[in-house]
Amino acid sequence: MKAVMRQYRFLLLMLSLLLLTWLVSPQSGRGAAVATLKSISDMLALLPPVFLLIGLIDVWVPKETILKQLGDGAGIWGILTVLFLGTLSAGPLYAAFPLAVILLEKGARPANVYFFLGVWSSAKLPVIMYETGVMGTTFTVLHLGISLTLYYFFSLLTERLAHSLQLQPEG
Template sequence: MTFSDKIKMSGFFAYICFVAASFIFNFNPGKLIGINFYSFSMEMLKLLPCAFILIGLFEVWVKRKTVEKHLGAKSGFRGYLWAVLLAGTTVGGLYVAFPIAYSLHTKGAKLSIIFTYIGASAICRVPMTIFEASFMGIKFSIIRLFASLPLVIVTSMLLGHYLTKRKYKILPGK
């Protein structure tokens, strides 16, 4: 266990003790924090097992060649299209997109494509966009989509290009 792990562990235990004590002594702020933690954990536990099983199946079944061909260095414009379409069907949010993007990259998807995927899964998930339009109006959603998607793709290209030039390597084994 490294030093920073030890700090994290003690922080974690301090947090648990604080929340537990808050419930025992009826300290409202601490109780609210505990309830926040619980409700967000439940929200994520609904998604994460499915997401990780699908990632596992992806890693086992999908051939590296296939990913490289469609999302790799020579994929061209259609690679970005795939990334956006895939993002549209992603559920959850950034925290689900990160492990998926990571697996895609380890299978040969290029950096600019996975950043496009991450950005697009933040802004153009289909169920979320429909939900958004029902509260904000369809005009708002369309403007937001058409303004943000090109920016996401362009900045992803810039970021991908910059990192490739700097010989960026993704952290292995996550």
């Protein structure tokens, strides 16, 4: 309930600001309301299939089962699994944090876990299609190509830097 309140707090704040604007200056309030409705209708035109895809993926892709098989030494399989799961998962990046912690605890390769976070943040299949619609194909291809390549490289680097340091005091 508290979480629900927090979700709506921002919207309520914005709506009261809009109302206040309308009371102070009806003309500006009208302008803001029209602009808002326009962006909402733009969004609603593309969002339904995005969420339909999210629902379908969630039901048909057995994420937990696949994650359990992501052990150490998974090799190229590990990368592909991570790529697959990251693009097919739903939710904001902080929803992936607890999952990443579980993966690390279960002995998944740290580089794979960091790559998973990168893929999760920037390359979700339904959002990729949505992004193509809003920003154009070239923009989206650049975003994906550069992000995935660099995230993979940086995940190896993070593993080397962060984990060698953690191991040193113990060894």
